[in-house]
Amino acid sequence: MKFCTNQIPVDPKDPSKGLKTCGSMMTPKGGMFVCPVCGAEQAKGNKSDVITTQAKEREITVLEGDAEAAVQSKTTVQCPECGYMEASYTIRQTRAADEPETMIYRCLKCNHTWREY
Numbered sequence: 001m002k003f004c005t006n007q008i009p010v011d012p013k014d015p016s017k018g019l020k021t022c023g024s025m026m027t028p029k030g031g032m033f034v035c036p037v038c039g040a041e042q043a044k045g046n047k048s049d050v051i052t053t054q055a056k057e058r059e060i061t062v063l064e065g066d067a068e069a070a071v072q073s074k075t076t077v078q079c080p081e082c083g084y085m086e087a088s089y090t091i092r093q094t095r096a097a098d099e100p101e102t103m104i105y106r107c108l109k110c111n112h113t114w115r116e117y
């Protein structure tokens with residue numbers, strides 16, 4: 001739904017009364033919104049759509065700019081230090097195709113970190 005923001009005379013017969021915002025509900029026509037009262041035309045789509053698109057693009061750029069893709073999660077693995085069965089892990093994948101993924105574990109109990117290839 002879109003309302004006309006066109007400035008129209010308060011009284012078409014008396015211009016001295018000044019202008020007011022039309023405020024009529026505009027009707028969609030093709031790619032435009034058309035005001036049935038004053039005939040103003042406005043392109044479809046609004047500024048908030050543009051902002052959303054820009055925010056998404058920025059997010060993607062940040063991810064691509066990261067040299068190493070890191071995913072952090074929790075898993076059941078035994079800590080070689082204290083024997084605790086839960087650890088968070090990070091998968092590090094380098095850009096070089098011949099390099100394998102590296103799993104970096106961190107024990108949730110003693111914070112010991114170790115790697116697995």
Ligand SMILES: [Zn+2]
Nearest residue numbers: 004022035038
């Ligand atoms: Zn209007």
Ligand SMILES: [Zn+2]
Nearest residue numbers: 079082107110
């Ligand atoms: Zn531990």
